[in-house]
Structure formats: structure tokens, C-alpha cells
Amino acid sequence: MKYNFPVIKTTHPKEKPDPDTLRFGQIFTDHMFMMEYSPEQGWHNGRIQPYAPLQLDPAAAVFHYAQEMFEGLKAYKSKDGRVLLFRPDMNARRTTNTNERMCIPHIDEELFVEAIKAVVGVDREWIPSKKGTSLYVRPFIIADEPFLGVRPADHFLFMIILSPVGPYYEGGLAPTKIYVENEFVRATPGGTGAAKIGGNYAASLKSQEKAHESGYEQVLWLDGVERKYVEEIGTSNAFFKIGDEVVTAPLTGTILPGITRDSVINLLKQWGMKVSERRMTIDEVFEAGKSGKLVEMFATGTAAVISPVGELSWKGEKVTINNGEIGELSQKLYDELYGLQIGEVEDKLGWTVEV
Amino acid sequence: MKYNFPVIKTTHPKEKPDPDTLRFGQIFTDHMFMMEYSPEQGWHNGRIQPYAPLQLDPAAAVFHYAQEMFEGLKAYKSKDGRVLLFRPDMNARRTTNTNERMCIPHIDEELFVEAIKAVVGVDREWIPSKKGTSLYVRPFIIADEPFLGVRPADHFLFMIILSPVGPYYEGGLAPTKIYVENEFVRATPGGTGAAKIGGNYAASLKSQEKAHESGYEQVLWLDGVERKYVEEIGTSNAFFKIGDEVVTAPLTGTILPGITRDSVINLLKQWGMKVSERRMTIDEVFEAGKSGKLVEMFATGTAAVISPVGELSWKGEKVTINNGEIGELSQKLYDELYGLQIGEVEDKLGWTVEV
Known part of the structure; x- marks a missing residue:
């Protein structure tokens, strides 16, 4: 040392x-x-x-x-x-x-x-x-x-x-209900969305309070300029499995560069899956939800690791994702990441550091 | 009591x-x-x-x-x-x-x-x-x-x-040099720009540091969505005297509702001047600057009361305002407000409160 x-x-x-x-x-x-x-x-x-x-x-x-x-x-x-x-x-x-x-x-x-x-x-x-x-x-x-x-x-x-x-969520790995935040904005280009600072979290409290009052666990944030691109879920990164493609927002300055996010992208690539860091509109998410192509959705973060989303609400419309149950990929990612973290899955990438 | x-x-x-x-x-x-x-x-x-x-x-x-x-x-x-x-x-x-x-x-x-x-x-x-x-x-x-x-x-x-x-500025009521901030954003609709919270100030520090390193006292913020409407100056509200009209940004959620701002608007109206709370583009400000119609520009806030702007820089272009000197209106507003505050101007509006 x-x-x-x-x-x-x-x-x-x-x-x-x-x-x-x-x-x-x-x-x-x-x-x-x-x-x-x-x-x-x-x-x-x-x-x-x-x-x-x-x-x-x-x-x-x-x-x-x-x-x-x-x-x-x-x-x-x-x-x-x-x-x-x-x-x-x-x-x-x-x-x-x-x-x-x-x-x-x-x-x-x-x-x-x-x-x-x-x-x-x-x-x-x-x-x-x-x-x-x-x-x-x-x-x-x-x-x-x-x-x-x-x-x-x-x-x-x-x-x-x-x-x-x-566990961060008392209920364990249970799917959450979230709604699309149309009123408040988390981050905007030129702001501090990519920095891990108190001010970002303070600004998000009101929205979280509104979500809880309406019976939702969290919100899905849209971008601050056009209010149509999906960005994050509450204080976590957001992933959407649409058909065979797994989509998450790109790191363009408004997204927190999550370590679980990065690990998930790495694992998915390692498993040969198609991962896209790209901007995606809420319209695309909802269309995929209605047509059944949105097969899984989950949030990633240090506290909860993987948090599946079972229901998404936007402007009075609702889509249920994977029948409100934990998806296969969410479970597999959780098991792999948690297994790595506790030393029960072989650490081929050298991600764990012994104290 | x-x-x-x-x-x-x-x-x-x-x-x-x-x-x-x-x-x-x-x-x-x-x-x-x-x-x-x-x-x-x-x-x-x-x-x-x-x-x-x-x-x-x-x-x-x-x-x-x-x-x-x-x-x-x-x-x-x-x-x-x-x-x-x-x-x-x-x-x-x-x-x-x-x-x-x-x-x-x-x-x-x-x-x-x-x-x-x-x-x-x-x-x-x-x-x-x-x-x-x-x-x-x-x-x-x-x-x-x-x-x-x-x-x-x-x-x-x-x-x-x-x-x-x-005095907040060591140099007293001396005109400041400011530049238009194109990289960083102070506030955006749906954010916290109208609230007086630490996070807003923390987010502005980087921009202020950049200004100081470039030889400017402060920055002029543009709106976070279209990046063309003028909003505030550093941590103060911004006023522009263009011809006979005094313009300041409207309180639409991204502007701090300054008490000095409100007092200035009140005084100007009382004096029979034309005051507009309206969105104004930085293009309009610069055109007015170049044609000589931008006769005064100043920031308002509790700490400095009135802070005249003598030079404005944007994308390599500069306009000098009122020859870099304190304008007549800036001085008159300062004298009136400061006079009211120290009890030497008759308080017709009941603004002062005795302890």
C-alpha cells in the first residue's frame, strides 16, 4: 500500500x-x-x-x-x-x-x-x-x-x-411500479446530471414524493430539453429489453455513469447479447409495451443492484411488463452480479478487490 | 409580536x-x-x-x-x-x-x-x-x-x-465585464431554478471559475432548452435597457424571483417607465448592443443591490455598454433603493420594517 x-x-x-x-x-x-x-x-x-x-x-x-x-x-x-x-x-x-x-x-x-x-x-x-x-x-x-x-x-x-x-427495497427483488415524470426534470445538458452530488438528489425529492402519493415506487425521468427521451429511473440507470435488444440511455452528460450500469453492459456483451446505448423516446417504449415487444425493464444501482419494473404509467395509460413478474434476464443479471460481489461466481474480469 | x-x-x-x-x-x-x-x-x-x-x-x-x-x-x-x-x-x-x-x-x-x-x-x-x-x-x-x-x-x-x-464587490458600484455562458446551464423548466437552494449555487461554481480565469466577473446565463433566451447574471437577476424599454426575464420557473428585481420593476413603473417581463434572445441583446440601442444593462440582487454591466462578450464578439460607465438609470435605481433601505428616502410603499 x-x-x-x-x-x-x-x-x-x-x-x-x-x-x-x-x-x-x-x-x-x-x-x-x-x-x-x-x-x-x-x-x-x-x-x-x-x-x-x-x-x-x-x-x-x-x-x-x-x-x-x-x-x-x-x-x-x-x-x-x-x-x-x-x-x-x-x-x-x-x-x-x-x-x-x-x-x-x-x-x-x-x-x-x-x-x-x-x-x-x-x-x-x-x-x-x-x-x-x-x-x-x-x-x-x-x-x-x-x-x-x-x-x-x-x-x-x-x-x-x-x-x-x-436489502434496499424491503420487498426484495420484487417488480416496482413506476410512472413517467412529465412535470419535473432531473438533468439537462450543461447541468450536473452526470455528477454524483447532493443537489441532484435534493431536486428529485419532490418528484419521488409525488410518486409515493400516487402509489408508485419511482419515476422514469425524461430528458430536459425535448421531454421525450427516457433517461433514468429515480436514482438508478434504466434498461429496456425490447425484443432481442437491450437499450439504455447513452452517457451524454445528463446520465449518472452508474457502475452497475457499466457492469450490466459488460456482462450482456460477454453473453453475446445486443446492447445499445442510444436515445430512445418514451413513445417507442410505450409502443413496444403495447405490442408486447417490451419484454423486460429494470433499474440498476449500487443499493438495489437490479430492480425490475413491473408496471409503467404515462399520461393515464399503463403497460404491464412481463406480467408484473421478475424477468429472466433481470434475475440472471442479479444472480451474476450478486454472485460476483459475494465471491461465489468466478471473477474473470478482476472486478472484485480484496480488503 | x-x-x-x-x-x-x-x-x-x-x-x-x-x-x-x-x-x-x-x-x-x-x-x-x-x-x-x-x-x-x-x-x-x-x-x-x-x-x-x-x-x-x-x-x-x-x-x-x-x-x-x-x-x-x-x-x-x-x-x-x-x-x-x-x-x-x-x-x-x-x-x-x-x-x-x-x-x-x-x-x-x-x-x-x-x-x-x-x-x-x-x-x-x-x-x-x-x-x-x-x-x-x-x-x-x-x-x-x-x-x-x-x-x-x-x-x-x-x-x-x-x-x-x-460592499459585495470590493470596487463599489463599478461596471462589471461579463460573458455569455454557452457551455453550462443554470436552470431548466421542471428543475429548481426558482428555488433558493444550495444545489443551484453549487452547480454554478464551475462557470464562475471559468469566468474568472478568462478575466470576467460573471456570466450571463441562457435558457437550458433553446440556449438563446437571456435569464440571469451569475446569481443575480438581469435587466437590459433597450431604447426606452427596460427588459427582464419573466418568472416562468427558471428565474429566481429576486426581491431587488421586484423592487426595481415597481420603481420603474412608479417612474412611468416601460418595463417588460419578457423572453428576449441573446441575438436581440447583441443587435441592440451593436446598434447602440442597449443603453444600460445591470444585475440586481440583495448583496450588491444594483451592479452595472460595462462589457458583454459572446462567441468572441464584444459590446461595450454606456462606454463602460455607470448608466444614469442604474445610478438612480441604486440611490433610490439604497436610500430607502437606510431610511433616507421616504418609504411610500411601506417596504421597510423597523426592528
């Missing part, structure tokens, strides 16, 4: 949660990683310390101007006792791109991955091993400089916190 | 700054207002207490999902010793609209204004009286509930902090 982070161990270890009642992102482990940035020292003082509240000035830029970013990945314990991360280099790369867009100082990608390994290593006893559970890893950066006035901050904190989690 | 907030006074009052060296948003007063929200109690426990760091869990939603909003206004000390706020009811109203968009629980508008009056009253000795200085008032709300997972939070903090400030 190139980096060596000092560890200050907690003197008050917490009780570990019951793996049967784990939810998502409610409980945090004993330790966290923290590193500071100043113009004079750059990123410095990386260390692991007890999980504890932050003390921040009320004028800290993050509270006012949301100069912040985050990442998400999971650590799994394999049956033979290894601790595995899934493609953490992709999180490091995306952090570089997000930071560039958000005027946050670059973090060396090797340091980023080593910091994750170090803190997960310290709290490895917190990784649950029950099927469907994992240790969710949340790296994030906030501007902690206290000032008012719009400009990039000069001082930042980079932190990694860890949360033992159950 | 309908509300009565307890006051916990500081035992360690800070030294007040030299009014000659005041900058913007660097120094904070002795006290702050704080109130909490929970689903069980609603907004509760409003109080004034010593200015001090916040203790927040690293998983607090504001750090990850930027569920946050802010407002800004100024308190002035008049020559006859009164403390004046300028249209605080407009900040309260805008807070209501922002909260609605951001899934933040509604705050009673009367409470909002009374909280400002109360905390400004406690720290009234901090209001500087030198010309061009004021006490900047920053109400803001953050989601402080600790959890990971995208949903509206259940717990919030509403705070008001105060900062004695000098």
Missing part, C-alpha cells in the same frame, strides 16, 4: 445490529475515515478515527451552497471469509469527474481506494454475512469553510462512513 | 470589526436564531443563543442529499438610530415556495419575520453604520436527520446567522 493511515480506535465499541432486522443506512459502524483539504497543505491528515459528530461552523459552505459530493459501494463477506469490494476504482474515477465539475480539489484515485480498504478493514467485524446484507460504504466530500458569498470553498473534508445494510 | 423567543446571551461577546475593512460574509455576530423540526412537534424550540458550531452526525442528510435552502436580506441602521429591514415578508414568502419545492416543512411567514427581527434586535450593536456597510441576515434550513437513502428528511434545523458586511 502506498498510503498508511493512522488509526485511532474507539474506546466505546457499539453493539452490532441483528442481521435479520437490518434496514438501509440507519446504523453506522465504530469508525470513519477523515481527511482535510487546505490550499497550503492540499489533502492531508488522512486518518481513521471513532465515528462521531462533526463540529461545523453554521456558515460552512456546505450548508448554504451545497458544495458536496458522494459515492456509494458495498463490501461483502464471502463464504471463505474474504472481504470483497466491487470495482472501487470506478468510484474513484467518478469522484475525479464529479470533483472537476464541482470545483472540489482532486483526490488521488489510489488514495481514495486505499482509504476505503483501510476503514473497511478496521470495521470488518461489522460486515453482515446474511444473504442480501452487506456493508454499505459512503465516501463523501463537503466544503467546511465558513463564509457567505458564492465562490468555490478553500477548505474541504473527505470522509468515509460505513453502514451495515439489509 | 405573536411569537416570543427565549434568549440565551453569550458570556463571551466578540470584538466588533473595524467598519473600514469589512468584507462580505467573513465575520459573524454573537448570537444566532435556531429552531428545530420533528414530525411529532413540528417546528419548535425557537430560541436565540450564542453563535457556536453545530454538532451534526456525519450521516446528516444535508451532507449527502443537499436538502437545504437559504435566504438573504440586510439590516441597516438609519441616521436617526432606527434599525430597518427591507421587505422581509418577501423573503418569508419565497421561503414558503422554496420549501414546497424541496419537501421542507412550511414555516409560518409571520414567525419567519419575527425571528429575523428578534435576532437582529439582540445583535443590533453589530450593525455597522458606515456608508455601504450593513448587517447581512442569512436565514437557512438544513436537513439534519442522520440516514442514507434518498427520501425527504424528517428532521430539520432553521437558523438565522448575521454578518456585518462591506
Whole structure:
């Protein structure tokens, strides 16, 4: 390892949660990683310390101007006792791109991955091993400089916190009902849709609230300019299996470059399937839905891995997909990806990294 | 007063700054207002207490999902010793609209204004009286509930902090150089452009950095769909005097409904001038610039009040406005608004509120 982070161990270890009642992102482990940035020292003082509240000035830029970013990945314990991360280099790369867009100082990608390994290593006893559970890893950066006035901050904190989690959706791999969002827009060219930042998620809350009030789990976002091309599902990437072609939106700046998205594309190609990263209109999706050509639809993301869609609603019309059941491809992708992540499927591509 | 907030006074009052060296948003007063929200109690426990760091869990939603909003206004000390706020009811109203968009629980508008009056009253000795200085008032709300997972939070903090400030632009009322932003977009229909939230400002930082690197103070934003209609200048509203008509972008959801913007429109109408809230293309602006019809251009905002634009650049072309000097109307608007704010112009419209 190139980096060596000092560890200050907690003197008050917490009780570990019951793996049967784990939810998502409610409980945090004993330790966290923290590193500071100043113009004079750059990123410095990386260390692991007890999980504890932050003390921040009320004028800290993050509270006012949301100069912040985050990442998400999971650590799994394999049956033979290894601790595995899934493609953490992709999180490091995306952090570089997000930071560039958000005027946050670059973090060396090797340091980023080593910091994750170090803190997960310290709290490895917190990784649950029950099927469907994992240790969710949340790296994030906030501007902690206290000032008012719009400009990039000069001082930042980079932190990694860890949360033992159950399945993201309580119901497991059950198909969701979603509707097409016509009122609100997630991202637009020239905006921040490809960056993993708080502001994108804050802007999406209203739409999610509307979906829940109407009895839907999530929304399908359309592009912000023509309002006709399908982009993402909630906070996940969207895939459509139309006949033999699997379609997902291309990475043109409004789409989050999901790591599960990239993995799914890779697997499908490896399996000899036709995958198209292309713009597709909601009209095309609905026509395919009505004619029976839309055989599967699913969302991909770190939290849920694969989340099948069973019903899609748009302007009062509904299409049911695969009889509202989990599709064959969705299940196969989930099994393969989850199997890779927990070390039960042979990792031919070198995607898993041992802590 | 309908509300009565307890006051916990500081035992360690800070030294007040030299009014000659005041900058913007660097120094904070002795006290702050704080109130909490929970689903069980609603907004509760409003109080004034010593200015001090916040203790927040690293998983607090504001750090990850930027569920946050802010407002800004100024308190002035008049020559006859009164403390004046300028249209605080407009900040309260805008807070209501922002909260609605951001899934933040509604705050009673009367409470909002009374909280400002109360905390400004406690720290009234901090209001500087030198010309061009004021006490900047920053109400803001953050989601402080600790959890990971995208949903509206259940717990919030509403705070008001105060900062004695000098002029926003160091150079005073000097015309700025701005360029037309073709790459980045500030807002789009269906997005959050009309809400006063951190995410909008975070998204604009890159563009501001680019402007500064190119020798410009700010950018002129174009609309996100057709990329041809002028919208705002940096973090301010934009006004163009073309011949006898004063034009500003209409409030169609992508424009921040500025309080200075509204005040300027009111004053111009009162003065019998032609004011149009209409969409205008950058082509029209440049043609007017080249033919000499663009006689003045200025930005409006709480921090700078009126900020004249002396040069506008677009795709390699430049137009100089009013020979790069402060225009007659810009100066008149500044004098009138600033005069009203400090209590030296008779307040016929009841815009000022005494603390």
C-alpha cells in the first residue's frame, strides 16, 4: 500500500445490529475515515478515527451552497471469509469527474481506494454475512469553510462512513411500479446530471414524493430539453429489453455513469447479447409495451443492484411488463452480479478487490 | 409580536470589526436564531443563543442529499438610530415556495419575520453604520436527520446567522465585464431554478471559475432548452435597457424571483417607465448592443443591490455598454433603493420594517 493511515480506535465499541432486522443506512459502524483539504497543505491528515459528530461552523459552505459530493459501494463477506469490494476504482474515477465539475480539489484515485480498504478493514467485524446484507460504504466530500458569498470553498473534508445494510427495497427483488415524470426534470445538458452530488438528489425529492402519493415506487425521468427521451429511473440507470435488444440511455452528460450500469453492459456483451446505448423516446417504449415487444425493464444501482419494473404509467395509460413478474434476464443479471460481489461466481474480469 | 423567543446571551461577546475593512460574509455576530423540526412537534424550540458550531452526525442528510435552502436580506441602521429591514415578508414568502419545492416543512411567514427581527434586535450593536456597510441576515434550513437513502428528511434545523458586511464587490458600484455562458446551464423548466437552494449555487461554481480565469466577473446565463433566451447574471437577476424599454426575464420557473428585481420593476413603473417581463434572445441583446440601442444593462440582487454591466462578450464578439460607465438609470435605481433601505428616502410603499 502506498498510503498508511493512522488509526485511532474507539474506546466505546457499539453493539452490532441483528442481521435479520437490518434496514438501509440507519446504523453506522465504530469508525470513519477523515481527511482535510487546505490550499497550503492540499489533502492531508488522512486518518481513521471513532465515528462521531462533526463540529461545523453554521456558515460552512456546505450548508448554504451545497458544495458536496458522494459515492456509494458495498463490501461483502464471502463464504471463505474474504472481504470483497466491487470495482472501487470506478468510484474513484467518478469522484475525479464529479470533483472537476464541482470545483472540489482532486483526490488521488489510489488514495481514495486505499482509504476505503483501510476503514473497511478496521470495521470488518461489522460486515453482515446474511444473504442480501452487506456493508454499505459512503465516501463523501463537503466544503467546511465558513463564509457567505458564492465562490468555490478553500477548505474541504473527505470522509468515509460505513453502514451495515439489509436489502434496499424491503420487498426484495420484487417488480416496482413506476410512472413517467412529465412535470419535473432531473438533468439537462450543461447541468450536473452526470455528477454524483447532493443537489441532484435534493431536486428529485419532490418528484419521488409525488410518486409515493400516487402509489408508485419511482419515476422514469425524461430528458430536459425535448421531454421525450427516457433517461433514468429515480436514482438508478434504466434498461429496456425490447425484443432481442437491450437499450439504455447513452452517457451524454445528463446520465449518472452508474457502475452497475457499466457492469450490466459488460456482462450482456460477454453473453453475446445486443446492447445499445442510444436515445430512445418514451413513445417507442410505450409502443413496444403495447405490442408486447417490451419484454423486460429494470433499474440498476449500487443499493438495489437490479430492480425490475413491473408496471409503467404515462399520461393515464399503463403497460404491464412481463406480467408484473421478475424477468429472466433481470434475475440472471442479479444472480451474476450478486454472485460476483459475494465471491461465489468466478471473477474473470478482476472486478472484485480484496480488503 | 405573536411569537416570543427565549434568549440565551453569550458570556463571551466578540470584538466588533473595524467598519473600514469589512468584507462580505467573513465575520459573524454573537448570537444566532435556531429552531428545530420533528414530525411529532413540528417546528419548535425557537430560541436565540450564542453563535457556536453545530454538532451534526456525519450521516446528516444535508451532507449527502443537499436538502437545504437559504435566504438573504440586510439590516441597516438609519441616521436617526432606527434599525430597518427591507421587505422581509418577501423573503418569508419565497421561503414558503422554496420549501414546497424541496419537501421542507412550511414555516409560518409571520414567525419567519419575527425571528429575523428578534435576532437582529439582540445583535443590533453589530450593525455597522458606515456608508455601504450593513448587517447581512442569512436565514437557512438544513436537513439534519442522520440516514442514507434518498427520501425527504424528517428532521430539520432553521437558523438565522448575521454578518456585518462591506460592499459585495470590493470596487463599489463599478461596471462589471461579463460573458455569455454557452457551455453550462443554470436552470431548466421542471428543475429548481426558482428555488433558493444550495444545489443551484453549487452547480454554478464551475462557470464562475471559468469566468474568472478568462478575466470576467460573471456570466450571463441562457435558457437550458433553446440556449438563446437571456435569464440571469451569475446569481443575480438581469435587466437590459433597450431604447426606452427596460427588459427582464419573466418568472416562468427558471428565474429566481429576486426581491431587488421586484423592487426595481415597481420603481420603474412608479417612474412611468416601460418595463417588460419578457423572453428576449441573446441575438436581440447583441443587435441592440451593436446598434447602440442597449443603453444600460445591470444585475440586481440583495448583496450588491444594483451592479452595472460595462462589457458583454459572446462567441468572441464584444459590446461595450454606456462606454463602460455607470448608466444614469442604474445610478438612480441604486440611490433610490439604497436610500430607502437606510431610511433616507421616504418609504411610500411601506417596504421597510423597523426592528
